[in-house]
Amino acid sequence: MNAITKSLRDIDKSHHLHPFTDLSAYSKTGGKIISKAEHIYIYDSEGTKVLDGMSGLWCCNLGYTQPSIVEAVHTQLQELPYYNNFFNCSNQPSLEMAKALVEVTPDQFNHVFFTNSGSEANDTNIRIVHRYYDLKGQPEKKHIISRKNAYHGSTIAAGSLGGMDYMHKQYIGLDYVHHINEPNWFAEGGELDKDTFGLQVARELEAKIDEIGEDKVAAFIAEPVQGAGGVIIPPDTYWPEIQRICDERDILLIVDEVICGFGRTGEWFASETFGIKPDLMTFAKGVTNGFLPLGGVMVGDKVADVMLAGGGDFNHGLTYSGHPASCAAGLATIDILKNSNVIESSKSIVGPHLQNRLAALSDHPIVGEVRGRGMFAAVELVKDKTTRERLAPDSGAAVVCREAAIAGGLMVRATGDAMIMAPPLICTIEEIDTLVDTFAAALDTTADHYGIS
């Protein structure tokens, strides 16, 4: 370890509490200091270069070198570094960003509410649906149905909406949020075929609405594809059935596109990939290519019309709602997505190449399932392909595999026993080949580790 790394690590260990981290362990061992990034590569303070198979935290979809975003932010900071959108004021980047978002999102969206993050956007969803039903004279409609193993962020409200056991154990969830099962066929489908399982778990929504009472349920929230939960691609039957239930019942559909949005699944939004028609849509992460914090809620006409019809102030907002520099970054990002073939290529060229090359790993002795869509994939590690028995307790094998991948120069994530990948959409075919070859070598190392060949 070089002297600079050592000194940075010491400071970090001594003073910095890290998110989603074992604080005690980290204060002893410290971590990797990422000090530079270029194109699809990150470099640590030791100079080690790693291909970033996760686009940062699912956000740097265009990689790390995008001078037009940097330039737009720089120019904006010189012109108007900050002003708020409260008290009948606005600013040009935020109003232009609102228009740009309306243009790229599905037709029912003509309005946006800005936040700084996905978590705050999901908190905002709750505020909006409650306000909507209050204005409609149905104030008893407050309950929200979500799913186990969903990730919607980490504020109290977003964490409550989420279905992560390990988070619920550390705080009390909101009492008006309920969870049904997830469409996780590999882990929970048992003997059922995918389509039957998809229908079965979708119909839990109907049962839950009846259990709580339709007159009390305000909304259902879900990610089109669960990201942090393990890139769970729902069976084909799932979303049409969810849509049918939401259409037939008087509840709003909130789709959380924080990861899926801006091209990840091969369309601008996964609502398009899966034919979903949401009333509200959460975005964040890729909207600025991860360069500055920005999130928000796209509000569909059905909801916006009621909110715009009157009834006094909507008492919700954040100091940085529609921050000019973040919106400038968002505008530049949307510009790149519109004026390049990045999304089209993730649908028809690079995405299919990634999926085909990973699918070929299905024959590997420790691979139980390969699933994905666009530039988004998961590989399940097993000891026994038929029984789906795992290689080691507590998802130990996935940690071995991740460490092997990183040592080989590839950043991937381990979620449970699944290896997760969400590489930048701008990867070339050759870069995808390098990614998959490095990953395949990590699978071999993992198999060796457990004495399987």
Ligand SMILES: *Cc1c(COP(=O)(O)O)cnc(C)c1O
């Ligand atoms: C990351 C994420 C969030 C939370 O976004 P933050 O910006 O971290 O608050 C919400 N929903 C989904 C689907 C996410 O992946």
